Amino acid sequence: MKNALGREIPEYIEGYGVVRPFMGAFANYGMRERASVRLRSVKPGEQKLLATIDEALDKVGIKDGMTVSFHHHLRNGDYVLNLVMAAIAKRGIKDIHVAATGIFPIHEPLVEYIKQGIVTGISVNYISPGPVAKAITKGLLKNPAVMMSHGGRPRAIESGDLHIDVAFIASPEADAYGNINGVGGKAACGTLSYIIADSIYADKVVAVTDSLAPYPACPIDITQDFVDYVVVVDSIGDPGGIVSGTTKVTSDPVGLRIAKTAAQVIDATGYIKNELSFQTGAGGTSLAVAAEVRKIMKAKGVVGSFGAGGVTGYIVDMLNDGLFRNIFDVQCFDLKAVASYRDNPRHQAMSGSLYGNPHDKGAIVNNLDVMILGATEIDLDFNVNVVTGSDGTIMGASGGHNDTAAGAKLAMVVTNLTKGRLPVVKDKVTTVTTPGETIDVLVTERGIAVNPRRQDLLEKLKETDLPVKSIEELKEISEKMTGKPEPIEFTEKIVAVVEYRDGTVIDVVRQPK
Amino acid sequence: MKITKAAQAGASESSDILIMVMPNEEGGIKLELDSKGVILKQFGKQIEKVIREKIEEMGVQDIVVKAKDKGALDYTIRARVQAAIERAI
Numbered sequence: 001m002k003n004a005l006g007r008e009i010p011e012y013i014e015g016y017g018v019v020r021p022f023m024g025a026f027a028n029y030g031m032r033e034r035a036s037v038r039l040r041s042v043k044p045g046e047q048k049l050l051a052t053i054d055e056a057l058d059k060v061g062i063k064d065g066m067t068v069s070f071h072h073h074l075r076n077g078d079y080v081l082n083l084v085m086a087a088i089a090k091r092g093i094k095d096i097h098v099a100a101t102g103i104f105p106i107h108e109p110l111v112e113y114i115k116q117g118i119v120t121g122i123s124v125n126y127i128s129p130g131p132v133a134k135a136i137t138k139g140l141l142k143n144p145a146v147m148m149s150h151g152g153r154p155r156a157i158e159s160g161d162l163h164i165d166v167a168f169i170a171s172p173e174a175d176a177y178g179n180i181n182g183v184g185g186k187a188a189c190g191t192l193s194y195i196i197a198d199s200i201y202a203d204k205v206v207a208v209t210d211s212l213a214p215y216p217a218c219p220i221d222i223t224q225d226f227v228d229y230v231v232v233v234d235s236i237g238d239p240g241g242i243v244s245g246t247t248k249v250t251s252d253p254v255g256l257r258i259a260k261t262a263a264q265v266i267d268a269t270g271y272i273k274n275e276l277s278f279q280t281g282a283g284g285t286s287l288a289v290a291a292e293v294r295k296i297m298k299a300k301g302v303v304g305s306f307g308a309g310g311v312t313g314y315i316v317d318m319l320n321d322g323l324f325r326n327i328f329d330v331q332c333f334d335l336k337a338v339a340s341y342r343d344n345p346r347h348q349a350m351s352g353s354l355y356g357n358p359h360d361k362g363a364i365v366n367n368l369d370v371m372i373l374g375a376t377e378i379d380l381d382f383n384v385n386v387v388t389g390s391d392g393t394i395m396g397a398s399g400g401h402n403d404t405a406a407g408a409k410l411a412m413v414v415t416n417l418t419k420g421r422l423p424v425v426k427d428k429v430t431t432v433t434t435p436g437e438t439i440d441v442l443v444t445e446r447g448i449a450v451n452p453r454r455q456d457l458l459e460k461l462k463e464t465d466l467p468v469k470s471i472e473e474l475k476e477i478s479e480k481m482t483g484k485p486e487p488i489e490f491t492e493k494i495v496a497v498v499e500y501r502d503g504t505v506i507d508v509v510r511q512p513k
Numbered sequence: 514m515k516i517t518k519a520a521q522a523g524a525s526e527s528s529d530i531l532i533m534v535m536p537n538e539e540g541g542i543k544l545e546l547d548s549k550g551v552i553l554k555q556f557g558k559q560i561e562k563v564i565r566e567k568i569e570e571m572g573v574q575d576i577v578v579k580a581k582d583k584g585a586l587d588y589t590i591r592a593r594v595q596a597a598i599e600r601a602i
Binding site for chain 2: 483
């Protein structure tokens with residue numbers, strides 16, 4: 001069958017189940033129910049502190065076929081997923097579904113577990129290019145991987161679509177009765193937002209910490225009433241690994257030029273004014289946009305209501321400069337953000353659900369004015385791909401991409417028109433992550449394209465001398481430089497299912513030939 | 514035109530291409546192209562075509578070309594091939 005974007009998707013996918021096809025970004029709202037939770041209540045006098053991960057595996061009754069979950073706030077410095085999976089693998093347990101909020105190169109041991117059938121399923125909302133992404137692309141995983149968004153994952157958990165048997169929470173600091181915080185201890189990572197839904201809805205919750213605090217481990221991010229057991233290990237991770245991947249302002253002159261143009265577009269369309277709410281991704285060009293917006297805000301004396309997102313030191317500086325009154329933080333991208341979250345009450349955490357869940361009573365993305373996004377590819381309908389490279393290799397997952405695009409008043413994609421030799425604007429993207437109906441503007445170094453749905457923006461930009469073009473023109477310009485790419489061939493094997501934030505299937509990733 | 518020695522032009526930097534040329538004792542044009550899979554799959558033939566056209570345009574018959582591509586565009590490739598050949602004459 002074809003979904004609303006014309007993507008060819010089977011009605012049933014082996015290892016995934018019945019497909020609910022994507023119907024449109026705003027087609028799926030209304031009455032909802034939350035899953036009920038099974039828990040074992042704790043009597044006064046009971047202890048939660050366990051000596052080893054093995055003991056925790058005994059207590060939670062780990063067995064074949066279970067779903068275990070992890071968060072990725074320690075990013076490429078996380079040790080907990082590997083520690084737990086090694087202990088599970090040692091027991092000869094098979095058919096584990098790893099529901100990790102994010103997977104990084106450090107999680108390479110998963111590849112061996114995939115080959116051995118110890119891990120047969122993976123659900124993620126973020127994955128960086130690396131060994132696990134490669135293994136999924138090659139079709140080594142028994143069941144297709146499920147790619148979700150940061151808001152879609154808590155939605156899946158809260159609705160019961162994704163049932164977590166055991167959540168293993170990397171806990172920078174915890175006390176013996178299960179209170180957890182992200183700002184103390186040896187590997188402080190800041191907010192623990194992505195694992196909040198797991199802590200509430202998982203059958204069993206295990207805090208894994210390397211810094212046991214005296215009771216109570218304030219300021220608490222996850223409270224004791226949600227936690228079954230506490231395990232102390234030597235190290236939960238390397239805080240140096242938190243600052244990994246794309247979290248620096250670009251020094252590339254093309255990127256800086258794009259950023260400048262992007263800020264001018266935001267200004268010309270009237271969004272840089274008091275009460276502005278703003279979010280950027282952590283890509284180099286996106287962060288450069290923040291720097292440019294900051295200049296304009298300062299010059300105009302504008303005070304914004306909040307900056308949001310994965311938070312970097314740049315957004316923290318804007319808070320401290322008085323350019324924003326508040327920060328909503330779903331993930332600290334560097335140690336400056338961690339310190340700010342710890343010390344500044346105006347720097348507030350938001351759970352993944354509060355951040356982007358489409359099926360709660362209003363996520364914070366709904367309050368965003370401006371969202372700056374990246375793209376691997378964008379097509380003539382403004383659909384964006386951040387999941388696969390143009391050769392079909394898995395490179396990432398939505399993260400908050402399609403959540404924020406749906407919520408923000410101005411969802412802007414900033415990207416080089418060509419990446420090396422690869423054109424970014426395509427007739428059809430290889431994989432759709434974010435539907436074009438939620439993308440408003442594309443800014444490149446060679447021109448700006450406005451989604452024809454946003455005639456209001458187009459009118460405002462026409463009054464400026466900014467280089468407004470149609471997206472077709474941008475595609476022509478880029479193909480003149482790069483030449484027309486030869487089409488990539490795919491097999492019929494589906495290696496990943498891309499869920500839109502509402503749980504419908506927006507696309508699938510087939511194995512490249 | 515005959516090239517007499519080995520020479521190179523370009524760089525192993527993003528958006529550039531490193532072209533190494535040397536005389537081909539066995540005669541003819543021998544071309545080895547290396548790039549990322551994502552580029553080879555979509556532009557491999559095009560890059561080879563651009564290199565061969567430039568060699569032919571300069572009238573070189575016997576040459577070994579090793580090309581290490583990092584996502585260069587056609588005009589960069591032509592310029593690097595030309596520079597390498599001129600250095601090798």
